[in-house]
Amino acid sequence: MSGTWVVVPAFDEAENLEVLVPRILDHLDLIPGGGHVLVVDDGSRDSTPDVMAKLCADNDRVHVDRSVRNRGKAAAMQRGFALAIDEGATAIVMMDADGQDDPAELPRLVARLDDGFDLVTGARVERNDRFVKRHTSRLYNWATGRLSGAPGRDFNSGFKAMRPDVARDVSPMLYGELHRYVTVIAHWLGYRITEEPVQHHERMFGKSKYGIARFFRGFMDLMTVRFLMSYEHRPSHLFGGIGIVSFLLGGAVLAYLTVLRFLGQTIGDRPLLIAGVLLVVVGVQLLLFGLLAELVVYNRQRDGRTKP
CATH class of the missing domain: 1.20.58 (Methane Monooxygenase Hydroxylase; Chain G, domain 1)
Known part of the structure; x- marks a missing residue:
């Protein structure tokens, strides 16, 4: 089952997945070789299992991996990457389940990998988020760029396309909440990274799972990544x-x-x-x-x- 695999971590996103997954499939058909959608259900307590059971029954290119408890997005991404690699994925896309990422951008992101890049981040030009979230994210991106030295302006974007080798090498460092630093880790490991402007929409259904506290957790995680980048071996x-x-x-x-x-x-x-x-x-x-x-x-x- 080679092709492009879209890994979607989800926690209580039943309404969004019901709309999002069919849209992803439609745009995967525009990518040479087609692809599959893998939803990593991170211990959802709503009707996500029922929705995914129906979607999987309707289309054999839809897959689900369910955890019995919520382990966090980083663990979900790690699990999703491993499964996609085992299935022979030629490209892996990480994408959020809230509907803010536009599936129509998939062909463009994956095409940039053919230009010689190893990881392509979908940079959100205009954020459709709350005022506080937009401005804390701006500060976060500035601090990340200064401390890591990685090129880019939207490190926190959850919309990324990468080669399987990148996913394999980044996965060991996806613990805690270090999923925010996939781009930084890939740059640190020597991979070629770039950004591609993408559309960003308002959340379709439900509420965000993250509050202002994630900014402070993110800063501490940035210190962790910086330490590992500079002093892991010394x-x-x-x-x-x-x-x-x-x-x-x-x-x-x-x-x-x-x-x-x-x-x-x-x-x-x-x-x-x-x-x-x-x-x-x-x-x-x-x-x-x-x-x-x-x-x-x-x-x-x-x-x-x-x-x-």
């Missing part, structure tokens, strides 16, 4: 560097206080003494932590080399 450069700075500052403070003590001044009641000792202790702890982290990386690399 954690002591980060922790050791901060530790050395802390140790030197603490040492300078204690040296200054030692001179004062020799000059006959009392230093025992000075807050600066506590600060100096604390800086030295924290510096040593960070240095040791960095070395322990290096041991973990070394053992992982050694185990990888010794496996048959």
Whole structure:
């Protein structure tokens, strides 16, 4: 079952799926080789299982994988990518189930892969979202671009087309809420990425599953991705560097206080003494932590080399 596979993670989206899936099928027919739709039901509590059972019965190009509990979008994407790859997909598209992504854009996104790109993001030129969501997303995209160095202006778009190799290599990092950073991770791994302007519509039915809290979670996830991008194989450069700075500052403070003590001044009641000792202790702890982290990386690399 080769061709283009559209992976749609869904949680309580019965009304939307009933309309969206047939529309996706119509536009998949315009892509050379055709394709399939895979809905990953992430523990829906509404009538999504019934809707998908009917859609699967009506068309053998519609597939569903159901989880008994809600595991989150990242886990759903990881599962969907694995199933599509196992079925021999020649291209994989990730798409949201709320109807805001336009299936008519599918042929154009997949065609850009033939231009030599490995991942194409559907960049939403005009967002049909609430005021707060639009502006927090704008700030998020700016911060992501600055911290990651990846080119683009709409990293948070859930509408992406990619080659199977990209999906396979990105999947191990899709945990927590890191699905927002598929583009950044692909860029970090060395794949060629680009953006294609797409239409963005209002949600068809239901309410968004995300609130303002996702902005703060997204920022913490960005810190995680940035750390992994820069220090996955050399954690002591980060922790050791901060530790050395802390140790030197603490040492300078204690040296200054030692001179004062020799000059006959009392230093025992000075807050600066506590600060100096604390800086030295924290510096040593960070240095040791960095070395322990290096041991973990070394053992992982050694185990990888010794496996048959």
